[in-house]
Amino acid sequence: MNLNKNTLIYSAVAIVLVFIGALFFSDRTDRVYGNDEDSIMSVIQSIDGYKGQAVTILEIIDIDDERIVPFLLNNEPAYIQFSKNLDGNYMWNHIEKRQGSSFSSFFLHIHTHDVKIMVVTNDQNEIAKMQVNVNGQLVEQSFEVGKATVSWLEIPVSKEGYTFRNYKYFDQQGNVIYEE
Template sequence: MQIKNRKLSLWFVALVIGVIFIAFNYLNSSFYINGNNEESIVQTIQSIDMFENTSIEVIDIKDVGEERLVAFLSNDFPANIHFIKDNYGNYRWSTAEKKEEPLSHFFIHLSNSMDNHTNLLILTIATNYNEISKMELLANQHLIVEEFSLNKNSAMWIELPKEEKNFSFDYKYYDKNGKLIENED
């Protein structure tokens, strides 16, 4: 009888330890810096070396499946961060990038394909210092025209069609008067 009670006690202790371990991991994961909300996104960004001690302004947040993409400004320069959802439902950052032009393009590779689209997104961030009012992007035979509000921070997401895997890109930019800006090449 004592052996049976000991086995039962050991199973009970193991069960209690297991429940405590699972609860601790679940609750603890929700306190990590993550990308679950805008406040936590900013904290995560500022925890990355290249964004320490910078001002952060979130421009746009885009969720694609299990991934979260954030367009933001770091000291008024365009930047982005890419989060992927973990097993606990929290977003963990995977990559971050910044540029120092008032109109900047970022090529973002998603883990999974989107419906009828490739796993490649083009993020264009325009700052309030941007003087380009319109962009024509030729991606292979696909013409994509985007207009920008001047003196306003904005983000535009371009999803490339799925039927093609390799793209060549050609950009044309227009000033506030609609005049083509010549390339400096």
């Protein structure tokens, strides 16, 4: 009787271990990563609020072990950020979208760099230039009008943090469209 009881316990433990192993390996093989454009599209389409939406990837940008993918979601600016895991696969860790806008800036925190500002526009963008005071320094960036683009705003390096003031947006003729 004792032998049957031990056999039953060992069998139960073996079944549980096989089940756990199967779950572990099936999870690894079914997971979608951001390793290429097709898998990035699959990741975006798998996220609540993004499923079934029209997605146009504008660029795939790698900065060290981070991958930044600006895209248009239903022709509105968005981006997704991935980090490379120990297996070399890109796991998504942040996604953001802006609704009702043809021009959007996104503040990116990349582990090995200071803050970066990425501007994503769609083909309805009318802003040709932007000015902003960053920690008392005037920063200016030009943009292509009427075209979906990705631009990076070069801001001064700061160990004290950032203060942004006096945003100005200009049209192609140099007229101020609006100020913040």
